Amino acid sequence: AQSVTQLGSHVSVSEGALVLLRCNYSSSVPPYLFWYVQYPNQGLQLLLKYTSAATLVKGINGFEAEFKKSETSFHLTKPSAHMSDAAEYFCAVSIAGRRALTFGSGTRLQVQP
């Protein structure tokens, strides 16, 4: 079975600072990895996904993530935080043959002015 661990339930950064949200996965087969963002009382919006192509994946809103097999990680980064980035971020994994997503516990990002 696959699983996802997000380190840090809350992350606070200053506006303009680097954003780093951590995600580690566990999977017995090559995984597909996703980052989603959720604003209050809304559904999830896909930021980016890794599906075994390039290990550095660029997404929307300036976010990117790098798949590191040796570290079983898929951390999300953004060079410069914006106030509008404040939201809940979920890392998720799926495997071939099982399209359902397994989500991490989420990380709430706060951006301080």
Added chain:
Amino acid sequence: GAVVSQHPSRVICKSGTSVKIECRSLDFQATTMFWYRQFPKQSLMLMATSNEGSKATYEQGVEKDKFLINHASLTLSTLTVTSAHPEDSSFYICSASSGGAKDTQYFGPGTRLTVL
């Protein structure tokens, strides 16, 4: 991008009644739809996977007789919470996918269910 809608966005009902939530893919055909449940300040937990024209596959611990899922067409899936109780109060989110595991799941905006 692809759009998934849910209706209603918010529903309040009395204990013992049934509530139906609709999930629609507006601009693509969804061969598979997923239903998730999210408790406050928690992550999403998969409830069931439904493929068009076949019975839904429920996750362990999810009562299929309580959470009835119908996926009658490639653009519509419904979740009916039967005989709802206060502990069923939650945020229900559906997602839809048109293809395999590599294909993106597009999420609906969610339905907030409150059972009094």
